[in-house]
Amino acid sequence: DTAVSQTPKYLVTQMGNDKSIKCEQNLGHDTMYWYKQDSKKFLKIMFSYNNKELIINETVPNRFSPKSPDKAHLNLHINSLELGDSAVYFCASRPRGLDTEAFFGQGTRLTVV
Amino acid sequence: QKEVEQDPGPLSVPEGAIVSLNCTYSNSAFQYFMWYRQYSRKGPELLMYTYSSGNKEDGRFTAQVDKSSKYISLFIRDSQPSDSATYLCAMSAFTTGFQKLVFGTGTRLLVSP
Numbered sequence: 001d002t003a004v005s006q007t008p009k010y011l012v013t014q015m016g017n018d019k020s021i022k023c024e025q026n027l028g029h030d031t032m033y034w035y036k037q038d039s040k041k042f043l044k045i046m047f048s049y050n051n052k053e054l055i056i057n058e059t060v061p062n063r064f065s066p067k068s069p070d071k072a073h074l075n076l077h078i079n080s081l082e083l084g085d086s087a088v089y090f091c092a093s094r095p096r097g098l099d100t101e102a103f104f105g106q107g108t109r110l111t112v113v
Numbered sequence: 114q115k116e117v118e119q120d121p122g123p124l125s126v127p128e129g130a131i132v133s134l135n136c137t138y139s140n141s142a143f144q145y146f147m148w149y150r151q152y153s154r155k156g157p158e159l160l161m162y163t164y165s166s167g168n169k170e171d172g173r174f175t176a177q178v179d180k181s182s183k184y185i186s187l188f189i190r191d192s193q194p195s196d197s198a199t200y201l202c203a204m205s206a207f208t209t210g211f212q213k214l215v216f217g218t219g220t221r222l223l224v225s226p
Contacts, residue, residue, distance in 0.1 A: 004156075033214065035216075040121060040218065040219075041121065041151075041199050041201075041218065041219040041221065042216075042218045042219065043157065043201060043216040043219065044216075045213070045214070045215065045216075048213065048214075056213060090156055090157075092156075092214075094214065101147075101159040101162070102157075102159070102203075102214055104156030104157050104158070105156055106155065106156050107154070107155075107156055
């Protein structure tokens with residue numbers, strides 16, 4: 001069974017469209033994250049949720065809206081997509097504790113044309 | 114200035130070489146230090162973690178932390194072509210009472226046979 005699963009794996013869309021990426025974890029972890037990885041491989045944190053509550057929002061444009069319907073799910077909705085949004089988006093989950101491992105999904109490669 | 118700095122590489126070495134990967138950081142609140150390995154088109158996976166200054170060894174891998182200099186390293190002995198990947202350092206701290214996980218930019222390593 002996949003621990004952290006994201007859908008879709010690939011997403012190609014036009015500028016101005018609205019799209020969503022879904023993430024589910026079956027590990028029972030409290031904390032979930034969204035990261036954006038650009039073409040230079042920099043993995044930048046976007047959001048962190050703890051038990052469905054938003055904890056960290058790292059100066060992400062308002063066009064990005066995370067939603068956590070329950071502890072196991074953290075979805076990312078993006079409005080009015082721009083060319084600069086093209087990247088790989090990773091969902092991750094992690095149990096409580098500073099020394100715990102974050103488990104990543106396989107990533108969603110978003111291409112805005 | 115990014116909280117965590119890492120040379121993006123690429124770093125090309127012959128099989129059997131000793132590899133040194135490094136990160137510096139600016140936030141003294143970071144308490145746990147991790148190295149993740151990311152193969153092409155995959156999510157990052159935890160390789161090693163440590164929380165104190167000094168060395169930690171696991172097979173061919175050694176993680177080193179110098180908190181006084183805010184500097185961490187990963188050494189790979191007898192490097193193999195299968196070690197070719199992007200290596201990301203990551204650091205963990207509490208912020209506003211919850212855990213934050215910040216990544217370096219990643220160093221791409223190429224080990225040639």
